[in-house]
Amino acid sequence: MLQTFFEQTGHPELVILSAQWTLDIDWLLYFTRKDRIVFVPQQSKCTASMIEILEGLKAAFWLVITFDAELWEISLRSLRVTLTALLIASAIAIPLGTYLAVQRFRFRRFVISLINALMGLPPVVVGLVVYILLSRTGPFGVLDLLFTPTAMIIAQVIIITPVIASIAHQSMRELWAEYHDLLISLNTSKRQRILTLIWDGRRNLLTAALAGFGRAIGEVGAIMIVGGNIDHVTRVLTTAIALETGKGDFALALGLGFVLIGLAILVNLAIHTLSQTEREGRW
Amino acid sequence: MTQMFPLTLDQVLVRRRGKAVIGPTNLVLQPDGPTIIIGPNGSGKTTLLRVMHGIERVTSGTVAWQHNDPSQHAFVFQSPIVLRRSVYENLAYPLRLIQTPKPEVAQAVDHWLERIGLADMRHSPALRLSGGERQKLAIARALIRKPQVLFLDEPCANLDGHATREIEALLQEATAAGTRLVMSTHDMGQARRLAQELVFMLGGKVHDVGDAETLFTSPANKELSAFLRGDIVT
Ligand SMILES: Nc1ncnc2c1ncn2[C@@H]1O[C@H](COP(=O)(O)OP(=O)(O)OP(=O)(O)O)[C@@H](O)[C@H]1O
Ligand SMILES: [Mg+2]
Secondary structure (H helix, E strand, O other): OHHHHHHHHOOOHHHHHHOOOOOEOOEEEEEOOOOOEEEEEOOOOOOOOHHHHHHHHHHHHHHHHOOOHHHHHHHHHHHHHHHHHHHHHHHHHHHHHHHHHHOOOOOHHHHHHHHHHHHOOOHHHHHHHHHHHHOOOOOOHHHOOOOOHHHHHHHHHHHHHHHHHHHHHHHHHHHHHHHHHHHHHOOOOHHHHHHHHHHHOHHHHHHHHHHHHHHHHOOOHHHHHHHOOOOOOOOOHHHHHHHHHHHOOHHHHHHHHHHHHHHHHHHHHHHHHHHHHHHHOOO | OOOOOOEEEEEEEEEEOOEEEEEEEEEEEOOOOOEEEEOOOOOOHHHHHHHHHOOOOOOEEEEEEOOOOHHHEEEEOOOOOOOOOEHHHHHHHHHHHOOOOHHHHHHHHHHHHHHOOOHHHOOOEHHHOOHHHHHHHHHHHHHOOOOOEEEEEOOOOOOOHHHHHHHHHHHHHHHHOOOEEEEEOOOHHHHHHHOOEEEEEEOOEEEEEEEHHHHHHOOOOHHHHHHHHOOOOO
């Protein structure tokens, strides 16, 4: 059916690419690198069976213990992209959330509602918009960033900045209520207030960043679109999983999935341990 | 140092949600203290202190210092505000805000840690302290910049006799060191022990103000004498 669809539309090359460009949501999204996007209804496929899950476990086990080069490359890229995005998003969101807690101004309520609304932004749409902005004919086309890790970082920053800002604002508001009288009484400057709140609320902010990390590392829709899932360039864990699923290789897809979950747990544990030791020490 | 007092409150009115919380009322504080503010619950003691400290907006009227220097004020709140930091860092905080050199910070903090008996707990989180310890910490933190005036809002509420005595000793030392105290309290014994000047608040207004001993021995009117006797005054 696909075959005939593309033959009729005159783009047989898409069929060859399709395996590489598979994105599984409710629809499968196929696109070419010529900035052409075509939506095709999802095809029914064979479903994963119990055996395949076991196969997946086995595959994951082998991939990890043999230090599979490709897996490491993909995992490290996943981490690099997500951590970079997290760093940039936190650098924007944490001061912003704190500022919104400390400072009253005319459009404060509006800005807060806007951030909360942006939190619900569908990643696929973010990807689409970034894609259009970065595509050759788009306003930032000259930068030639489409299908690079930088494009993926940009998309992730847009997705997680509102998440981190919203959670940060929430906890900074509580802390500000606690500190308000004392900091006003001590005649602190605005800058000192913000820095004090960030420092004393750092554990809460870590939790906010953690939420952002979780959202970014598991994200697939946006980075698939702007990154293109190119082998050795922009392929990360989630897009690789989507690809293997598209190819019907559930075993490898599951293996990659387990690695992804393991990675998320590992980073969570690391941050948790970090804050734990800090709590016990002097602070 | 320039003399900050007298402090003159002229026709001060504080309205919150349509209700006059304070005044309109007048009050003049001279350089000698301590001034103790008494009065029933809800009579406006806390609000008056906050107005004098400059952290509460007045609806109308003026609050005029002879010479105002906000860095020479300090305030101890009714329920002590403790920073989520170590005991040491809580004390160091006001000094850090004004870029005090590190050795001076360490010296001042060490002095106060010894003085309030918390030297052993210097590195533990201040939130682990008991109510009395927190209050001592808050007072030491308020005094660490050697302010000319210290406002205290019921610093000994919820404290037992021993802790109250410790805090009173701290306050007497501060007075001797030249800090002018303005304090509210519900403890008449404490008012008698500390007050040089007494302010009696009733219904948001300064009902009486004058020399403490005179007012205690011969109250000028029936409201004050009833209040000092422990009767309910409205
Ligand atoms: N922001 C506010 N909004 C509305 N009412 C307020 C506000 N601040 C104070 N009040 C009211 O003003 C009155 C005086 O309050 P204040 O805290 O100054 O009294 P107080 O003498 O310190 O009482 P207490 O002895 O119980 O501490 C109270 O009735 C209080 O409810
Ligand atoms: Mg009060």
